[in-house]
Amino acid sequence: MKVSNDQILLGKLRFQLAVTSAMLGTLELDQILYIILSGITHGEGLGFNRAFLFLSEDSAQELKAYTAVGPVNAEEAHRIWESMEEKRLDLDRLLADYEASAKDARAHALTQCLAGFSVPLSAATIAIREGDSGVPLQALIARAAATRQAFFFNRVEAQFEPPLSGGGTLMVFRKMAVVPLLQKDAVIGVILADNTFNGRDVKPEDMDGMTTLANLAAIAIDRARTHQRLKEMAAVDGLSGVCNRRHYELRLQQEISRAQRNGRPLSLLLFDIDRFKTINDSAGHEVGDRVLKDLAGILRARVRTEDLVARYGGDEFVVLLTGGATAEEALRVAEKLRQEVAERTLGDRPEGSVTVSVGVAFGLSEGLDGSELFRRADRALYQAKQEGRNCVRSAS
Known part of the structure; x- marks a missing residue:
C-alpha cells in the first residue's frame, strides 16, 4: 500500500515527539543517550541496525566510544528482532525500557566491543571514497569532527581492530551514516549508525532524521552535564x-x-x-x-x-x-x-x-x-x- 507524503510527515513528527518527550523526562546522561540511540535503531524510528555514540568528556580533547545500541552479530540481530516482536515493544515502550536494558548484560555487549577506542579531536583526516574497504573507524569519526558535517557511505567498509590487550575481535561497519554533535560550534560527540546486517542503503531522508536527533542529543547532553555540575557543586x-x-x-x-x-x-x-x-x-x-x-x-x-x-x-x-x-x-x-x-x-x-x-x-x-x-x-x-x-x- 502506497504511503502518502502526509503519512510520512506524520510518522516523522510522531517519532520526534516520542524521542523529545522521553529525553525531557530525565536528566541522567546515560538514559538520554539510550533514548537517542534506541530512536535511531527502532523500526518506528530510523530503523538502523546499530548505533554508536562517541563522546568528548567536557574539556577532553579526544572522542571515546561511550555507548552503543544494537546486536553484535547477525544471530544476535535475529534474536533481538524476535524478542521485540514477541513483546510487541513499540518505540514508546522501548524508550521507557531503560532500567531493564541497563540491567541486561547482553545489552552492553556491543559497547564493550569498542572498549579502548579513542580518536583525538585534532586528528588529521584522510580521503575516503565510495568503494574503499578496510577504512579505520577512527578515520570516519575524525572526518565528522574535523568537517562538522554529516555524511553517509553505502559502498565503504570500515573496521575497528581492538587493542591486543583487550582480546576483542575485528568489527566491521557497512552502510553507514555519521553525524557530529555540536554545542556552540564545538564538537562534543559523533553518532555513527550502520546497516551491516540487513544491507539496507542509507538514504538522504535518513540523514535528515539523523541530523535532527544529533541536534536534540547535543542539547540534551549539555543539559545533563549542567545538571551534573550543579549536583557536584552542592556536594562539595x-x-x-x-x-x-x-x-x-x-x-x-x-x-x-x-x-x-x-x-x-x-x-x-x-x-x-x-x-x-x-x-x-x-x-x-x-x-x-x-x-x-x-x-x-x-x-x-x-x-x-x-x-x-x-x-x-x-x-x-x-x-x-x-x-x-x-x-x-x-x-x-x-x-x-x-x-x-x-x-x-x-x-x-x-x-x-x-x-x-x-x-x-x-x-x-x-x-x-x-x-x-x-x-x-x-x-x-x-x-x-x-x-x-x-x-x-x-x-x-
Missing part, C-alpha cells in the same frame, strides 16, 4: 573544595555501573597525609586546614576533569580514575601525585615537610564491588604506612 566539602564522602559513594556506584556497561576497569587511589596530627599539634589547626586545601588542589589539578576527587574524611582523600586506566597506569598516576606533594609547599610548611602515603586498588569491570575496591586500597595504604610512609603501594 566545605573545607577542601572537592567532593564530600556522600557524593563519592553515590558517584562510585554510578561509575561501577558505567564500567560494567562499557567493559572498562576502575582504579581507586586512597591518600593519607603522613603524621597529620603532628602538623595540627605543632603548627595549629589553621595550618592543618591549609594543608588539606592545598593537597585537594594538587589532586584536582593533576587528574582528568572526568575523574573524581573527594575528601573521604579527616586527612584521607580518594581519587577515582574512571577512564579505563590499567593497573600500571594507575600506579604511575599515584606515584606522580605523591612525588608532586613531596616537592611542594603545603600550608606554608617547608618544602618536603608534608608527604602522603597512597594505596592503589584496581578492579576489572566484571564483578566490580565498590566496598571491596575501597577495602583493598585501604589495605595497600596501611602497607605504605608500615613501610616508611611517603610511598605508594598497590593491592594484590
Whole structure:
C-alpha cells in the first residue's frame, strides 16, 4: 500500500515527539543517550541496525566510544528482532525500557566491543571514497569532527581492530551514516549508525532524521552535564573544595555501573597525609586546614576533569580514575601525585615537610564491588604506612 507524503510527515513528527518527550523526562546522561540511540535503531524510528555514540568528556580533547545500541552479530540481530516482536515493544515502550536494558548484560555487549577506542579531536583526516574497504573507524569519526558535517557511505567498509590487550575481535561497519554533535560550534560527540546486517542503503531522508536527533542529543547532553555540575557543586566539602564522602559513594556506584556497561576497569587511589596530627599539634589547626586545601588542589589539578576527587574524611582523600586506566597506569598516576606533594609547599610548611602515603586498588569491570575496591586500597595504604610512609603501594 502506497504511503502518502502526509503519512510520512506524520510518522516523522510522531517519532520526534516520542524521542523529545522521553529525553525531557530525565536528566541522567546515560538514559538520554539510550533514548537517542534506541530512536535511531527502532523500526518506528530510523530503523538502523546499530548505533554508536562517541563522546568528548567536557574539556577532553579526544572522542571515546561511550555507548552503543544494537546486536553484535547477525544471530544476535535475529534474536533481538524476535524478542521485540514477541513483546510487541513499540518505540514508546522501548524508550521507557531503560532500567531493564541497563540491567541486561547482553545489552552492553556491543559497547564493550569498542572498549579502548579513542580518536583525538585534532586528528588529521584522510580521503575516503565510495568503494574503499578496510577504512579505520577512527578515520570516519575524525572526518565528522574535523568537517562538522554529516555524511553517509553505502559502498565503504570500515573496521575497528581492538587493542591486543583487550582480546576483542575485528568489527566491521557497512552502510553507514555519521553525524557530529555540536554545542556552540564545538564538537562534543559523533553518532555513527550502520546497516551491516540487513544491507539496507542509507538514504538522504535518513540523514535528515539523523541530523535532527544529533541536534536534540547535543542539547540534551549539555543539559545533563549542567545538571551534573550543579549536583557536584552542592556536594562539595566545605573545607577542601572537592567532593564530600556522600557524593563519592553515590558517584562510585554510578561509575561501577558505567564500567560494567562499557567493559572498562576502575582504579581507586586512597591518600593519607603522613603524621597529620603532628602538623595540627605543632603548627595549629589553621595550618592543618591549609594543608588539606592545598593537597585537594594538587589532586584536582593533576587528574582528568572526568575523574573524581573527594575528601573521604579527616586527612584521607580518594581519587577515582574512571577512564579505563590499567593497573600500571594507575600506579604511575599515584606515584606522580605523591612525588608532586613531596616537592611542594603545603600550608606554608617547608618544602618536603608534608608527604602522603597512597594505596592503589584496581578492579576489572566484571564483578566490580565498590566496598571491596575501597577495602583493598585501604589495605595497600596501611602497607605504605608500615613501610616508611611517603610511598605508594598497590593491592594484590
